Structures are given as C-alpha cells and as structure tokens.
Amino acid sequence: MPLAVKRPPNPPEKTRGRAVPAESASIRPRESVWRRIRRDRALLVMMVPGVLYFLVFQYGALFGNIVAFENYVPFLGFAQSQWVGLANFATLFGDPGFWQALRNTVELAGLQLVFFVPVPLALALLLHSVLRGWVRKAVTSVVFLPHFLSWVVAIALFQQVLGPTGLLGGVLSGGGSHLVNVFADPSLFKPLMIGELIWKDCGWATVIFTAALFGVNESLYESSAIDGAGPWRRFWHVTLPGIRPVLILVLVMRVGDILTVGFDQVMMQRDGFGPQVAEVLDTYVYFHATVNGDWSVAAAAGLFKGVVGLVLVVCANKIAHRLGEEGVYR
Amino acid sequence: MTISSAISGRRWRSSLAPEPRPAWQEKPKAATSLAKGSALILITAIAVVPFWVELSTSLSTNHQLLRNGAGFTLWPQPFSLQAYRGILQGGLITKAVGVSLGLTLVGTAASLATTVLLAYALSRPGVTGGKQVLMMCLFAFLFPPGLIPTYLVVDNLHLLNTYSSLVLPVLVNVFNLVVMRGFFQGIPSELYEAARLDGAGEWTTLLRIVLPLSKPVIAVVGFFYAVTYWNQWFQGLFYLNDASQWPLGTLLRLLVTQGSNVDANGSTAAVINQNPIAEQAATVVLAILPILLVYPFTQRFFTKGVLTGAVKS
Numbered sequence: 001m002p003l004a005v006k007r008p009p010n011p012p013e014k015t016r017g018r019a020v021p022a023e024s025a026s027i028r029p030r031e032s033v034w035r036r037i038r039r040d041r042a043l044l045v046m047m048v049p050g051v052l053y054f055l056v057f058q059y060g061a062l063f064g065n066i067v068a069f070e071n072y073v074p075f076l077g078f079a080q081s082q083w084v085g086l087a088n089f090a091t092l093f094g095d096p097g098f099w100q101a102l103r104n105t106v107e108l109a110g111l112q113l114v115f116f117v118p119v120p121l122a123l124a125l126l127l128h129s130v131l132r133g134w135v136r137k138a139v140t141s142v143v144f145l146p147h148f149l150s151w152v153v154a155i156a157l158f159q160q161v162l163g164p165t166g167l168l169g170g171v172l173s174g175g176g177s178h179l180v181n182v183f184a185d186p187s188l189f190k191p192l193m194i195g196e197l198i199w200k201d202c203g204w205a206t207v208i209f210t211a212a213l214f215g216v217n218e219s220l221y222e223s224s225a226i227d228g229a230g231p232w233r234r235f236w237h238v239t240l241p242g243i244r245p246v247l248i249l250v251l252v253m254r255v256g257d258i259l260t261v262g263f264d265q266v267m268m269q270r271d272g273f274g275p276q277v278a279e280v281l282d283t284y285v286y287f288h289a290t291v292n293g294d295w296s297v298a299a300a301a302g303l304f305k306g307v308v309g310l311v312l313v314v315c316a317n318k319i320a321h322r323l324g325e326e327g328v329y330r
Numbered sequence: 331m332t333i334s335s336a337i338s339g340r341r342w343r344s345s346l347a348p349e350p351r352p353a354w355q356e357k358p359k360a361a362t363s364l365a366k367g368s369a370l371i372l373i374t375a376i377a378v379v380p381f382w383v384e385l386s387t388s389l390s391t392n393h394q395l396l397r398n399g400a401g402f403t404l405w406p407q408p409f410s411l412q413a414y415r416g417i418l419q420g421g422l423i424t425k426a427v428g429v430s431l432g433l434t435l436v437g438t439a440a441s442l443a444t445t446v447l448l449a450y451a452l453s454r455p456g457v458t459g460g461k462q463v464l465m466m467c468l469f470a471f472l473f474p475p476g477l478i479p480t481y482l483v484v485d486n487l488h489l490l491n492t493y494s495s496l497v498l499p500v501l502v503n504v505f506n507l508v509v510m511r512g513f514f515q516g517i518p519s520e521l522y523e524a525a526r527l528d529g530a531g532e533w534t535t536l537l538r539i540v541l542p543l544s545k546p547v548i549a550v551v552g553f554f555y556a557v558t559y560w561n562q563w564f565q566g567l568f569y570l571n572d573a574s575q576w577p578l579g580t581l582l583r584l585l586v587t588q589g590s591n592v593d594a595n596g597s598t599a600a601v602i603n604q605n606p607i608a609e610q611a612a613t614v615v616l617a618i619l620p621i622l623l624v625y626p627f628t629q630r631f632f633t634k635g636v637l638t639g640a641v642k643s
Contacts, residue, residue: 042532043451044458050448051463053501057483058470064479078482123373126366129358131348139370141629142377148621150561152582156614157380159586160387165401165607167383199376218352225354264564267555271587285477290568295478302476310473 002265068300088300100276100299101284108280109261115194115255117247120205125239127206128213142208143203151264154200159183162192183269186277196265208246216242248325255316260309281305344513381618388413388611401607413608414616422574422581423613429493430578434620437497437559442552445507450536452507455516464511471504477568484569487522493571496562496577503558506551513547514540553628560620576618585610 036314109286129134162182182188220238263282270278289298300321389406417423452460489495525535563579
C-alpha cells in the first residue's frame with residue numbers, strides 16, 4: 001500500500017490493555033508471536049474445546065456445503081461424488097415446490113414481523129401503567145414461561161385447546177357433530193401460526209419492551225405533561241422515541257430470522273396441512289433430503305437460504321446504523 | 331434499567347400496596363381501570379388455561395374421557411394417576427424420560443464448561459488470537475451451516491445413532507457465549523490485577539475469582555442450555571434411527587403429529603380411541619414439569635445475568 005504509514009517500533013497499547021505487568025509493555029519491544037503464545041498459553045488451552053467445536057461443526061459443516069455442487073451419493077461420500085457445478089441450483093430453481101416454500105416462508109415471516117411487535121408492545125405499555133408491583137411481576141412471569149417450552153409442547157397444548165376434541169373444539173364446530181380441525185384447514189394455517197407465535201414468545205418481547213419502558217427518562221414525561229401533552233402525545237413523542245433502539249433491535253433480530261421462520265413450529269404441523277400450504281424453506285430442505293433422498297438439491301436450498309439470510313441481516317443492520325442505532329453488531 | 335426493576339417495581343418495594351402515581355399522570359377513569367384489569371386477567375388466563383386443561387386431562391382416565399365424549403376435561407373426575415403409571419412403568423416413554431434427563435445433565439455440563447472456558451479466554455483483553463476467534467464465532471452465528479452439511483459432518487465423524495450426536499453439534503451457543511463474555515468483562519479489572527499480584531495464573535483466577543462472582547450468569551446460561559437440551563427433539567429425529575434411543579421431545583413430536591393427522595370427519599370417540607388422550611397429556615405434563623420447577627429459581631438471575639452481559643456486548 002502506497003499510503004501505509006511507517007509503524008512506530010512500539011505501537012501504543014490500547015486503553016483497556018491486558019493486565020500484564022505495566023513495565024513489560026512499555027520497556028520491551030513488541031513481543032514476537034511465539035512469546036505471546038507462550039505468555040497466553042493458559043488462555044489458549046482454554047479456547048481449545050470451543051474453537052474445535054466451531055471449526056468442526058460450524059466451519060467443517062460450512063465446507064460440507066460443497067455437496068450442493070455435486071451429485072452427492074451417500075455411498076460414495078463427498079470426495080468421490082461427481083462434481084456438477086450449478087446444476088443442483090438449476091434443478092432447485094426449476095422446482096415449483098421450492099418457490100412455493102419460499103413464498104410461504106416470506107409471507108409467514110412478513111405477517112409475523114407485522115404482528116409480533118404491536119402485541120407485546122401493547123402488553124408492555126399496559127403493564128407499565130400498572131402501579132402494583134406484584135401484579136406486574138405475576139403477569140410477566142406467567143406470560144414469559146411459554147418461551148421456555150419447546151414447540152412440541154406448545155403445539156400439544158394448542159391441540160388440547162383448539163383441536164377437534166379440545167376445549168374450544170366444540171365451540172369452533174358450532175356445536176354440530178361435524179368436527180372442524182383447525183390443524184388441517186389450509187385457510188387457517190397462517191392465523192394459527194401467528195397465534196401460536198404470539199402465545200409462545202409474546203412474553204419474551206414484553207419483558208424486553210418493559211425494561212426499555214422503564215429506561216425512559218421520567219422527567220421527559222413530566223415536562224411534556226406540564227406543556228399540556230395528553231397520554232397519546234406523550235406516547236408518540238416521549239415513549240416511542242425513548243424505546244426506539246430496543247424496537248429496532250428486536251426488528252433487526254426478526255428480519256435475520258425471516259428465512260428460518262418457525263422450522264420447529266412447521267415441522268409439527270406440516271403433515272396436517274400438507275406441503276402446499278405449510279412448506280417453508282427449512283422443511284423443504286429436510287424433506288427433500290430425508291424423504292426424496294435428494295441430498296444435493298436439499299443442500300443447495302439450504303445454502304441459498306443461508307446466503308440470503310446473511311444478506312438480510314447485514315442489510316437490516318446497515319439500515320439500523322443509518323437510523324443511528326446500534327443494531328445487532330457494529 | 332434492568333429486567334428485575336421492570337418486573338418488580340419502579341422503586342424496590344415488597345409490599346402489596348400500589349406505588350404512588352407520578353404527579354404528571356392523569357388519574358384514569360373507572361372504566362379505563364376496569365378495562366385494564368379485565369385485559370390483564372384475560373391475558374393471564376390465555377397463558378394459563380392450556381396448562382390447566384392439559385394437567386387435568388392427564389389426571390383423568392381414558393375411560394372417563396370417552397364417556398364425556400371429549401378429548402379433555404377441566405376437572406379430573408375421578409382423580410387418577412393411571413396415565414402416569416401407564417407411561418412410567420417401563421416402555422418407550424419411560425426410556426425417553428431417562429434419555430432426556432441424562433442428555434440434559436451431560437449436555438448442560440459439557441456446554442457450560444466449554445462456554446465458560448472460551449468466554450473467559452475471549453474476555454481477557456489482548457489475548458493472542460482472541461479477536462480472530464471472536465470474529466469466527468460471530469460469523470458462525472450470522473451464517474449457520476445448514477441442516478444437510480451438519481448431518482454430513484455428524485455422519486463423517488461416525489456419530490450417527492450415538493448420543494454424542496445430540497450434544498456435540500449444538501455444544502456452544504453464540505448468544506450464550508457473548509452474554510457470558512460480556513459478564514466477565516464487567517468484573518472490575520482491579521480484581522484481576524490483585525489476583526495476578528498474588529501470583530494466580532489464569533486457571534486459578536478463573537476458578538477462584540471469576541466463577542464465584544459469576545453465579546448469576548452461570549445460572550442463566552445454564553438454564554438456557556438445560557432448557558435447550560430438555561426440549562430437544564430434532565436431533566433425535568435426524569440422527570437417531572432407533573426410536574428406543576429417542577429423547578422425550580422426539581417421541582412427543584410423534585404423538586403430536588399423529589394428533590394433527592386426525593381425519594376432519596372422524597368422530598370424537600374414534601379420535602380418543604386412536605390416541606390414548608390421558609397418556610398423551612401426561613407425557614406433555616412430564617415434558618413441562620422440570621422447566622416449571624426450575625423456572626422460578628432462575629428468574630431472579632435474569633437481570634444480573636443476561637442484561638449486564640448483553641448490554642456490555
């Protein structure tokens with residue numbers, strides 16, 4: 001690089017310098033790599049299991065994505081399987097089932113994005129206005145709990161309530177003997193998915209939003225009230241700007257999850273609704289591999305999903321930065 | 331501001347009395363207060379009722395459910411532990427509960443140990459390679475490798491149909507790692523310096539100074555890991571062929587998906603005959619119970635543990 005500035009022989013230590021004895025940092029010249037490794041050997045040993053995990057199961061697996069460019073035959077392994085370049089992607093993009101899955105995914109994710117923020121925000125505002133601490137605590141603890149259940153359990157509970165023989169099953173079928181199955185009616189798939197998501201994870205977002213609401217400066221409310229602002233204007237001009245960073249953080253996190261939309265949730269219910277309505281990208285990958293045995297095309301779909309997901313998070317994060325917020329990372 | 335203050339009060343008070351209303355806030359009308367109260371009760375009910383229905387159904391008998399002609403009961407009459415006895419007297423579900431318990435214990439211990447070590451090493455400023463390793467972890471978070479390649483790795487390591495395949499592929503969670511690293515960074519550097527002056531190496535510092543100070547974050551991250559392992563179902567389905575090896579979640583999924591396969595025109599009796607409802611409900615309750623038991627104890631740590639860690643990073 002032509003513009004490279006000549007490095008001073010002893011680069012200034014960063015402010016939060018490591019707790020090495022102060023004199024060694026200032027007197028000795030820059031330590032060689034080997035010396036530093038020797039110095040940090042205890043810490044490096046501590047890193048070994050974690051780093052091994054990432055290298056093998058994250059980066060090793062990332063490398064395994066080459067099967068997306070092969071005609072992978074499990075019997076041959078990926079060293080022997082034939083290299084086919086982008087043929088799998090051609091097959092993938094020619095498959096209407098894939099586009100259906102992609103559309104379902106994006107639609108579901110969009111709906112979730114729209115519905116997921118207002119409900120917990122409303123609940124957080126409601127809780128914030130409650131003056132009895134024990135009421136706040138009790139309600140928060142109760143609505144937070146489902147977040148820790150698995151989707152298997154959550155859907156079992158939903159079936160017990162909304163299923164044909166469940167608590168509200170009779171109500172839903174209008175008292176007739178003909179059973180309505182909420183879990184198999186294609187027109188109800190999306191509302192059901194969103195309802196389940198809200199039931200399960202609303203409490204999680206509520207906790208985050210409530211914390212943010214309590215972080216808003218009280219004196220701003222006070223002065224705006226003195227200036228004659230009513231509850232709505234205070235909400236619009238004080239509350240919303242005050243919790244903006246948290247709102248944007250939650251939104252960015254959900255945007256990153258768009259393509260991962262409810263794999264667990266859909267896996268439990270896909271059979272009832274059928275793949276036409278209930279296939280999302282992740283289930284497409286799974287069933288293409290395990291049922292059709294088409295590992296390469298499945299891997300191609302997975303890789304497509306991963307790349308688009310990465311692009312989405314990076315974009316969402318860029319937008320968050322444009323808006324002057326931290327986002328997920330810097 | 332922290333979660334606990336959000337939950338427990340503007341100012342810390344333990345009494346049941348309401349806090350004083352801020353002077354600037356209008357006193358709500360009676361109708362508004364009533365609406366708010368009802369909304370809170372309704373929301374709580376929506377959260378709680380499914381649990382109640384499931385619990386009372388599990389404490390009922392299939393015979394009784396069949397006579398009522400419904401797949402549930404709001405009040406177990408007669409009260410019976412028959413369903414629990416049925417699923418816990420050996421057989422698939424008993425085995426699955428054992429597998430899940432073992433998986434949760436071993437998995438949580440392994441994950442926690444790996445995460446603590448890595449987070450501690452990465453929390454020390456200027457450690458050789460620390461930056462690169464951290465970037466590596468964060469990138470893995472943004473670009474997860476996907477189902478098929480992960481399966482191929484598990485296959486190539488000959489882990490298919492072993493219990494290791496339930497733990498190793500999900501050993502470290504990046505979010506937990508970041509939270510824990512953030513918490514460690516929040517420990518005053520004076521303590522590290524004091525330990526160093528006393529001649530403590532990194533291991534001693536970690537075990538004697540950092541860990542005792544980090545109980546909140548250990549409790550919370552441990553809870554997250556334990557919940558993940560207890561709830562796990564997909565790995566069992568993907569990596570284990572033999573249903574007798576399955577953890578509880580995988581088995582439960584089978585029951586649940588069968589439930590949703592029910593023919594829309596099927597009669598109630600047929601549905602109940604097809605799946606023993608009380609046994610299924612009891613299995614669901616068993617899957618909830620451990621989480622429900624541990625949940626209240628970890629709650630008070632959420633503040634100190636997660637928020638300080640998350641905010642730092």
